[in-house]
Amino acid sequence: MKTDELIGLLAADAAPVPRHEGQRRLWLALGGGGLLALLWIALAYGVRPDLGQVFFTPAFAMKEAMPLAVLAGAAVAVYRLAHPGARLGGWTWAMVAPVLVLWAMAGWVWWQAEPAAREALLWGSTWRTCAVSVLLAALPVGACLFWALKGMAPTRPALAGAAAGWLAGATGAAVYALHCPETGMPFMAVWYVLGMTASAGLGALVGARGLRW
Known part of the structure; x- marks a missing residue:
C-alpha cells in the first residue's frame, strides 16, 4: 500500500474532536482520581477526628497550601x-515554587527552634508511614491521569x-493531610515532598513506556 493510500484510509473515518475535549478528560481524571484517593484515605486511615476544629486554623491552611498550589501549576x-509542540515556559517554576517556599519557611522554623525541639519538628510521630501514604493516595489519581x-x-x-506523577502526588498529599496529625513545616518539607517526588519518579518510569505512540 502506498503512503498516500494509507493516509487516505486513515483519514476516511476521521471526525472532528469535540471542543475542549482535552480539558474535559483531564478534569474528569483529576476529579475522579481525587475522589478515589479521598475514599482510600477515609477507609484505610480515617480523617482526623478533630478536622472540624482545625480545618480553618493557620497551621492546617499552611499544610494544605503547598500541595494545592503545586496542584494548580502541575x-x-x-x-x-x-499537546504536541506546547512549551512549559514558566509553568515549570509554578510546579516547584510552592515546594521552594515551603523549604524556605521550614528552614526558618528549624533555625528558630530550640535545639531540643528540632528532632520532633523533623520526625514527628508518623515519618515511617507518611511518604508511603502520600504515594499510595497518589496512585488512583495517577492512574486516572494516565488514562486521560x-x-x-x-x-x-x-x-x-x-x-x-507530580500532579498526582500533590493531590495525594492534599488528601492525606485530612488524616495526618502532623503540623510541623520541617516534617512536611521532607516527608510530604518525598512522597510527591516518588510519585513523580514512578510517573516518569511508567510514562516513558506507557505514553509512547
Whole structure:
C-alpha cells in the first residue's frame, strides 16, 4: 500500500474532536482520581477526628497550601505536555515554587527552634508511614491521569508522565493531610515532598513506556 493510500484510509473515518475535549478528560481524571484517593484515605486511615476544629486554623491552611498550589501549576503543565509542540515556559517554576517556599519557611522554623525541639519538628510521630501514604493516595489519581493522557498526544512521554506523577502526588498529599496529625513545616518539607517526588519518579518510569505512540 502506498503512503498516500494509507493516509487516505486513515483519514476516511476521521471526525472532528469535540471542543475542549482535552480539558474535559483531564478534569474528569483529576476529579475522579481525587475522589478515589479521598475514599482510600477515609477507609484505610480515617480523617482526623478533630478536622472540624482545625480545618480553618493557620497551621492546617499552611499544610494544605503547598500541595494545592503545586496542584494548580502541575495541572496546567500536564495539559500543555499533552499537546504536541506546547512549551512549559514558566509553568515549570509554578510546579516547584510552592515546594521552594515551603523549604524556605521550614528552614526558618528549624533555625528558630530550640535545639531540643528540632528532632520532633523533623520526625514527628508518623515519618515511617507518611511518604508511603502520600504515594499510595497518589496512585488512583495517577492512574486516572494516565488514562486521560493516553487519549491525547504527549510527545515527551517521560516528562509528561513525571508531570502527571507530580500532579498526582500533590493531590495525594492534599488528601492525606485530612488524616495526618502532623503540623510541623520541617516534617512536611521532607516527608510530604518525598512522597510527591516518588510519585513523580514512578510517573516518569511508567510514562516513558506507557505514553509512547
